[in-house]
Amino acid sequence: MSAIFIMIGASLLLAIGFLIAFIWSVKSNQYEDDYTPSVRILFDNTTIQETKQETNNNTKKTK
Amino acid sequence: MYSNATQTKVTCYHCGEDVVEKHYHIKEKEFCCRGCQTVYEIINKSDLCSYYDLEQNPGINQKQEIRKGKFDFLDDAQIIKKLIHFQDDTHQHIIFYLPQMHCASCIWILEHLNKINSGIIKSQVNFIKKEVTIIYNFQETSLKKVAEALTLIGYEPHISLNDVSTDKVKKYDTTAIVKLGIAGFCFGNIMMLSFPEYFSLAKSDDIGLKTWFNYLNLFLALPVFFYSASEFFISGYKGLRQKFLNIDAPIALAVLITFGRSLYEILSGTGAGYLDSMSGIVFFMLIGRYFQNRTYQSISFDRDFTSYFPLGVSVINEDGTEKQISVADLKVGNRIKIHNDEIIPADSILFLGKATIDYSFVTGESLPVEKSIGEIAYAGGKQTSGAIELEVVKEVSQSYLTQLWNNEAFKENKEKVKVSFIHRVSRYFTYFLFSIAAIAAIYWSINDPSKVWGAVTAVLIVACPCALLLSATFTNGNMIRILNKYKLYVKNASVIEYMSEIDTVVFDKTGTITEQGKSEISFQGIELFETQSQLIHSLANQSNHPLSKSIVSFLPFSKRLNIKNYKEFKGFGTSATINGHFIKMGSSDFVLGKDSAQLISGSRVYVSIDEEFIGYFIVKNAYRNGLEKIVSSLHTQFDLKILSGDNSSEENYLKTIFGNKTEMLFEQKPEDKLNFIKHLQNNHKKVLMIGDGLNDAGALKQSNVGIAISDNTNNFSPACDAVLSGKNFTLLKELVNYCRKQKTIIFSSFVLSILYNFVGLFFAVQGDLKPVIAAILMPISSISIVLLTTGLSSFYELKLKKLNPDKSQF
Numbered sequence: 001m002s003a004i005f006i007m008i009g010a011s012l013l014l015a016i017g018f019l020i021a022f023i024w025s026v027k028s029n030q031y032e033d034d035y036t037p038s039v040r041i042l043f044d045n046t047t048i049q050e051t052k053q054e055t056n057n058n059t060k061k062t063k
Numbered sequence: 064m065y066s067n068a069t070q071t072k073v074t075c076y077h078c079g080e081d082v083v084e085k086h087y088h089i090k091e092k093e094f095c096c097r098g099c100q101t102v103y104e105i106i107n108k109s110d111l112c113s114y115y116d117l118e119q120n121p122g123i124n125q126k127q128e129i130r131k132g133k134f135d136f137l138d139d140a141q142i143i144k145k146l147i148h149f150q151d152d153t154h155q156h157i158i159f160y161l162p163q164m165h166c167a168s169c170i171w172i173l174e175h176l177n178k179i180n181s182g183i184i185k186s187q188v189n190f191i192k193k194e195v196t197i198i199y200n201f202q203e204t205s206l207k208k209v210a211e212a213l214t215l216i217g218y219e220p221h222i223s224l225n226d227v228s229t230d231k232v233k234k235y236d237t238t239a240i241v242k243l244g245i246a247g248f249c250f251g252n253i254m255m256l257s258f259p260e261y262f263s264l265a266k267s268d269d270i271g272l273k274t275w276f277n278y279l280n281l282f283l284a285l286p287v288f289f290y291s292a293s294e295f296f297i298s299g300y301k302g303l304r305q306k307f308l309n310i311d312a313p314i315a316l317a318v319l320i321t322f323g324r325s326l327y328e329i330l331s332g333t334g335a336g337y338l339d340s341m342s343g344i345v346f347f348m349l350i351g352r353y354f355q356n357r358t359y360q361s362i363s364f365d366r367d368f369t370s371y372f373p374l375g376v377s378v379i380n381e382d383g384t385e386k387q388i389s390v391a392d393l394k395v396g397n398r399i400k401i402h403n404d405e406i407i408p409a410d411s412i413l414f415l416g417k418a419t420i421d422y423s424f425v426t427g428e429s430l431p432v433e434k435s436i437g438e439i440a441y442a443g444g445k446q447t448s449g450a451i452e453l454e455v456v457k458e459v460s461q462s463y464l465t466q467l468w469n470n471e472a473f474k475e476n477k478e479k480v481k482v483s484f485i486h487r488v489s490r491y492f493t494y495f496l497f498s499i500a501a502i503a504a505i506y507w508s509i510n511d512p513s514k515v516w517g518a519v520t521a522v523l524i525v526a527c528p529c530a531l532l533l534s535a536t537f538t539n540g541n542m543i544r545i546l547n548k549y550k551l552y553v554k555n556a557s558v559i560e561y562m563s564e565i566d567t568v569v570f571d572k573t574g575t576i577t578e579q580g581k582s583e584i585s586f587q588g589i590e591l592f593e594t595q596s597q598l599i600h601s602l603a604n605q606s607n608h609p610l611s612k613s614i615v616s617f618l619p620f621s622k623r624l625n626i627k628n629y630k631e632f633k634g635f636g637t638s639a640t641i642n643g644h645f646i647k648m649g650s651s652d653f654v655l656g657k658d659s660a661q662l663i664s665g666s667r668v669y670v671s672i673d674e675e676f677i678g679y680f681i682v683k684n685a686y687r688n689g690l691e692k693i694v695s696s697l698h699t700q701f702d703l704k705i706l707s708g709d710n711s712s713e714e715n716y717l718k719t720i721f722g723n724k725t726e727m728l729f730e731q732k733p734e735d736k737l738n739f740i741k742h743l744q745n746n747h748k749k750v751l752m753i754g755d756g757l758n759d760a761g762a763l764k765q766s767n768v769g770i771a772i773s774d775n776t777n778n779f780s781p782a783c784d785a786v787l788s789g790k791n792f793t794l795l796k797e798l799v800n801y802c803r804k805q806k807t808i809i810f811s812s813f814v815l816s817i818l819y820n821f822v823g824l825f826f827a828v829q830g831d832l833k834p835v836i837a838a839i840l841m842p843i844s845s846i847s848i849v850l851l852t853t854g855l856s857s858f859y860e861l862k863l864k865k866l867n868p869d870k871s872q873f
Contacts, residue, residue, distance in 0.1 A: 023244065
């Protein structure tokens with residue numbers, strides 16, 4: 001049964017680690033803006049080539 | 064004024080507006096104006112065309128050109144120092160407010176600014192606040208160039224006097240979330256560690272394990288009790304010190320008793336305590352508060368004139384050179400230069416140039432006022448006819464307009480003194496609870512004195528008014544969210560309650576029931592031939608008078624005609640000889656030589672050709688669509704009043720809409736408006752004031768609920784309790800009635816939670832409330848409260864939904 005004493009204690013310490021991570025994330029203002037990051041992550045990193053974009057527009061128009 | 068719809072509608076590739084003149088195009092992309100085309104060229108050149116792929120026509124219309132040199136004041140080291148947030152050897156950080164931001168494309172382009180100006184190192188958008196944080200190398204570029212780069216692509220930063228005021232931007236407050244997180248964490252873990260207790264898994268022979276769990280629970284409950292729940296203790300104590308029993312006091316008492324009893328049980332080894340219920344209820348109440356206080360972040364509700372006034376102004380030195388200084392540093396005697404569309408920052412005397420000043424926002428006058436040299440121009444007016452020079456006669460803080468803010472209504476940071484009904488209800492509830500506890504105590508002290516302590520504490524633990532607080536906060540949070548959907552943005556939850564008690568509605572006229580910057584124009588008289596309308600157009604085109612300008616936009620453009628002997632008679636009209644015809648335009652006195660009959664509405668411009676009277680133009684304020692409907696529906700429920708800063712020329716027309724009995728006051732100064740509201744309140748009226756401009760600021764502040772109407776949520780709106788989109792103006796009555804449902808919803812969910820409380824009380828008075836029962840009742844009642852308030856507030860929303868209002872994003 002003594003294993004439980006240690007396991008519970010260890011699990012709690014682990015959980016407290018996550019709590020600290022949470023507090024850090026709040027304090028570093030990650031909860032300030034909950035919209036922009038959701039859009040930002042969908043942006044492509046590469047710039048789209050002019051030609052590719054032209055065709056894109058053409059297909060848009062024909063739709 | 065009205066453009067005929069073309070058969071094949073072409074929209075601007077940049078901003079999505081209809082293309083009227085097909086002048087501007089690059090390849091097959093059409094643009095509505097040169098501005099849009101220029102922006103496209105810049106974006107194209109900088110290889111940023113994904114801008115147009117993310118959203119369709121994401122651009123901002125560029126029809127209004129922005130004057131070159133507008134941001135010259137950003138070269139001033141003093142101003143830079145005040146604006147920037149951080150600086151090291153090479154970098155400066157600046158946060159700009161960009162009201163134009165509206166879509167994913169905006170975010171994208173604003174985060175790729177370094178392609179337009181390579182001195183910009185990083186830019187990050189906060190879309191909710193419509194802000195962009197820019198880090199730039201100030202040796203490579205400058206604040207002014209950054210602002211100009213933004214303006215170039217259509218995002219002109221909004222920089223006002225307020226940005227440099229002493230109290231810096233409110234810091235984002237994280238304590239609420241941290242408190243919530245800690246309470247939630249501890250609640251979950253305590254619940255888990257209490258499982259053996261609930262199911263009697265730990266047999267009595269395993270005392271060690273049980274004690275270990277109990278002490279862990281106690282350890283976890285400490286931050287909940289001392290940190291997360293601290294606000295209940297503080298606010299309850301503050302209330303008691305002012306001899307006022309608010310809802311937080313009984314809640315704090317319940318938390319305290321629960322914690323005390325649990326502490327005693329654990330330390331004495333007699334039981335497990337109710338720490339799970341305690342941290343649970345604190346957690347749920349904090350969620351409720353957080354939910355309720357999540358108001359719309361991009362709208363600021365306590366703006367004063369400083370957010371409306373510009374930051375920089377050009378001052379002309381004695382040697383004739385121009386220098387940019389901060390408006391706050393303006394001194395009496397300074398000579399200033401105001402360009403077209405700029406705001407006059409201080410009361411000053413016109414020195415040079417032709418002033419036509421639009422005061423609609425400041426005084427409520429719907430037509431711009433002409434000033435001649437030597438006349439005083441009050442601060443807050445917007446110059447509309449070219450550049451002028453003025454001499455400052457009063458400092459900014461002493462101006463006619465800004466003095467309004469010295470009124471006592473603004474001085475005390477007046478929390479409207481009324482106490483929410485929640486507190487009153489909680490008080491009765493507390494008395495009721497104490498009497499039950501007392502009865503239980505008396506009963507047990509007679510029958511079994513050992514149970515007194517257990518029964519009394521259990522009663523107080525089970526039935527704290529937490530349920531009431533939960534009902535109120537979740538209802539309010541939900542209603543605020545739904546009101547936001549209909550574009551009524553309230554400042555905080557108490558506004559909903561004030562709104563539900565309104566019995567008098569006071570309207571401002573200009574900009575509130577009329578539409579800003581729009582006028583209705585019609586011609587009465589003979590049928591105009593094309594040649595005649597050409598003549599009138601040519602004459603009107605010569606004058607800068609606002610009425611002439613309206614007529615110019617009303618008549619179709621024709622070819623330019625040869626004008627001779629053009630004369631302008633100030634305050635009367637104009638005359639000229641065009642193509643051999645002598646035309647006069649102006650007041651009836653001027654054109655007909657006699658005063659006209661009583662005006663029904665609006666201003667008239669009389670026209671004669673070759674001394675023969677042919678008719679007159681009527682220029683009226685354009686009232687909001689559906690005004691008549693909304694007025695007649697409001698009449699049945701409220702007392703209506705009109706409070707206008709404008710002259711009474713529209714009085715007769717307004718009477719046809721509002722009826723004869725409606726009180727209408729005209730030519731009201733800002734202070735008059737404020738005092739009128741005060742007067743109504745002294746007669747025990749609950750006043751809802753609806754206004755839009757700076758002149759309404761005092762009245763909005765004084766009234767029980769001040770709603771600022773805004774046609775464009777980006778626009779400046781003065782200090783108020785709520786902002787309503789002009790498009791949803793007609794929903795006013797339904798929105799007020801929706802707020803009235805608040806009490807019903809709170810009460811119904813409270814009654815539901817009381818049912819749970821009775822079950823708990825049943826066990827509590829008997830003195831054997833098991834932790835597992837408390838631990839089951841508490842979350843169940845909390846969850847059912849949340850479900851019920853959400854359900855009811857959405858149910859009452861159905862009525863609003865039917866009206867099919869404008870719900871588009873802005």
